[in-house]
Amino acid sequence: MLIPLALSSEVPIYQQIRDRVVEGIASGALPAGSSLPSTRALAADCGVNFHTVNKAYDQLRREGLLQLTRKHGAVVSRDHNTGPPPPGFTDDWRSRAHTLLAEARAQGLTTEEITALCTGLLEDFAADAAGEPGRPGTGERQGTA
Secondary structure (H helix, E strand, O other), X not given: OEEEEOOOOOXXXXXXXXXXXXXXXXXXOOOOOOEOOOHHHHHHHHOOOHHHHHXXXXXXXXXXXXXXXXXXXXXXXXXXXXXXXXXXXXXXXXXXXXXXXXXXXXXXXXHHHHHHHHHHHHXXXXXXXXXXXXOOOOOOEEEEX
């Protein structure tokens, strides 16, 4: 899995790494049990400081998506096939989704446009999981996870 990074983005690099790993899990590219590169290896691939990757991995660990051990490194601990989300996840996710949807409305998108965008994104994850060709990344740098 390639991790495209936009170094000139306002989104911090660690957040971009975290987001791309979450997208990889959602698309099926990183199923539960998948190993990720070490922090140093991914940092070298991306051309960033290993502390940046460590911060992303730690955030994913706190979210319950990764297990970090000395013996096995970073391993994906859950995906859409591993059962219901942990307690509290849905409430937190709903709050974040509420804010994103509010931003879309505040910027003038209609309900129909928002619904179409959300449906299209969900279909992209399903297509990725089915092995259909995806869209190439547009990042300035890419690392491999």
